[in-house]
Amino acid sequence: MIKLLLAEDQGMMRGALALLLGLEPDFEIVAQVGEGDKIVPRALETRPDVALLDIELPGLSGLDAAAALRQELPGCHVLILTTFGRPGYLRRAMEAGASGFLVKDGPVEELAVAVRRVLAGERVIDPGLAAAALSAGPNPLTPRERDVLTAAVDGATVADIAAKVHLSPATVRNYLSSAIGKTQTRNRMEAVRAARQNGWL
Amino acid sequence: MIKLLLAEDQGMMRGALALLLGLEPDFEIVAQVGEGDKIVPRALETRPDVALLDIELPGLSGLDAAAALRQELPGCHVLILTTFGRPGYLRRAMEAGASGFLVKDGPVEELAVAVRRVLAGERVIDPGLAAAALSAGPNPLTPRERDVLTAAVDGATVADIAAKVHLSPATVRNYLSSAIGKTQTRNRMEAVRAARQNGWL
DNA sequence: GCCCGCCCGGGACAAATGTCACCGGTCCAG
DNA sequence: CTGGACCGGTGACATTTGTCCCGGGCGGGC
Numbered sequence: 001m002i003k004l005l006l007a008e009d010q011g012m013m014r015g016a017l018a019l020l021l022g023l024e025p026d027f028e029i030v031a032q033v034g035e036g037d038k039i040v041p042r043a044l045e046t047r048p049d050v051a052l053l054d055i056e057l058p059g060l061s062g063l064d065a066a067a068a069l070r071q072e073l074p075g076c077h078v079l080i081l082t083t084f085g086r087p088g089y090l091r092r093a094m095e096a097g098a099s100g101f102l103v104k105d106g107p108v109e110e111l112a113v114a115v116r117r118v119l120a121g122e123r124v125i126d127p128g129l130a131a132a133a134l135s136a137g138p139n140p141l142t143p144r145e146r147d148v149l150t151a152a153v154d155g156a157t158v159a160d161i162a163a164k165v166h167l168s169p170a171t172v173r174n175y176l177s178s179a180i181g182k183t184q185t186r187n188r189m190e191a192v193r194a195a196r197q198n199g200w201l
Numbered sequence: 202m203i204k205l206l207l208a209e210d211q212g213m214m215r216g217a218l219a220l221l222l223g224l225e226p227d228f229e230i231v232a233q234v235g236e237g238d239k240i241v242p243r244a245l246e247t248r249p250d251v252a253l254l255d256i257e258l259p260g261l262s263g264l265d266a267a268a269a270l271r272q273e274l275p276g277c278h279v280l281i282l283t284t285f286g287r288p289g290y291l292r293r294a295m296e297a298g299a300s301g302f303l304v305k306d307g308p309v310e311e312l313a314v315a316v317r318r319v320l321a322g323e324r325v326i327d328p329g330l331a332a333a334a335l336s337a338g339p340n341p342l343t344p345r346e347r348d349v350l351t352a353a354v355d356g357a358t359v360a361d362i363a364a365k366v367h368l369s370p371a372t373v374r375n376y377l378s379s380a381i382g383k384t385q386t387r388n389r390m391e392a393v394r395a396a397r398q399n400g401w402l
Numbered sequence: 403g404c405c406c407g408c409c410c411g412g413g414a415c416a417a418a419t420g421t422c423a424c425c426g427g428t429c430c431a432g
Numbered sequence: 433c434t435g436g437a438c439c440g441g442t443g444a445c446a447t448t449t450g451t452c453c454c455g456g457g458c459g460g461g462c
Contacts, residue, residue: 015309016217108216155390171440189356372410378450
């Protein structure tokens with residue numbers, strides 16, 4: 001019996017996947033969670049063989065949870081299941097020790113076969129996505145530039161960002177400028193967009 | 202036998218829901234589509250009793266498709282199924298003649314009961330969402346303000362927007378200013394964010 | 403007919419933004 | 433120990449953005 005943990009915030013998706021995977025005769029869903037910070041505790045309780053993790057989760061990110069999980073429960077394979085096939089996500093997933101990376105666009109049948117292949121020790125990654133991740137290169141943004149950029153989402157002013165990050169407005173503008181330069185964009189919004197696109201956020 | 206059409210762009214979600222609904226003994230999925238502009242043609246072929254439509258779809262929006270569907274196939278009930286419970290979406294769905302409005306956050310079990318209730322002539326709407334839709338009021342943005350705002354997403358400059366919408370830069374700034382005023386925000390990005398939030402986009 | 407809302411534009415002005423040069427400090431690698 | 437990267441900050445500058453004037457035109461409702 002293959003024991004599965006399923007982490008996904010959208011209730012309907014979670015329920016549907018759980019039902020679906022439950023139909024496989026040798027699968028057993030031992031835990032379902034909707035928040036990232038419950039992944040590790042529930043995993044320690046239930047000792048799954050494979051953890052299916054979404055990335056965008058309330059609380060802890062699925063990527064961070066994956067890293068923690070590999071620490072706490074090395075026998076548990078991690079399969080990332082996400083809406084967005086962003087190069088930086090894939091890179092971070094691999095660095096976090098994930099065994100596979102699936103996008104939700106694909107057919108459902110992929111899911112069960114991916115679980116089995118991961119359990120067999122294989123790595124499951126979309127070839128096109130792997131190429132994109134390599135061609136995009138590593139994250140060029142420094143931690144501070146990331147902080148400032150993430151604080152700049154949905155139109156915060158320089159003063160807002162400065163307050164959020166506890167920096168001088170002048171410094172914030174410098175970081176924004178350098179981030180804009182590194183992303184080869186023309187303003188902060190294009191920069192956050194580009195950084196998001198690449199999974200650098 | 203209740204015949205269903207399922208429109209959803211995310212392959213995994215679509216497949217999972219199809220399998221799930223297929224388990225109900227009296228349900229039959231007669232069509233699955235991943236693009237909005239295929240909804241009406243497929244519906245005309247297969248004559249479903251209920252159409253389950255996502256809103257954000259490539260091609261035609263699920264809301265526009267709903268309106269068209271009500272025209273072409275009045276006997277078919279429309280059930281909107283969306284990630285975002287935005288007030289303006291609900292309003293537009295009702296205006297388009299939808300019989301129900303579900304958010305994907307809820308449990309899967311809701312889905313089948315919603316389909317049955319819709320078929321029984323009932324309307325299925327989250328009460329909290331209905332209240333939000335009423336309290337938010339109707340869309341205050343004029344068509345041009347909407348155009349300019351949607352062209353302003355992801356950080357386009359005034360010149361970019363002007364080119365996209367075929368307007369003078371000065372006019373664009375005027376529309377942006379009035380949109381910012383109506384949304385009670387401080388800059389264009391906050392305005393698009395607020396407009397999005399309310400489903401006014 | 404007249405008002406009103408929407409459309410399209412211009413000009414002027416203050417504020418915000420993006421860029422650049424420059425400062426000092428820490429810390430790490432060669 | 434020296435160069436280089438990152439951090440935090442300042443000041444000056446040009447550009448962009450947001451606001452408030454103004455103008456004219458079109459169409460619908462009372």
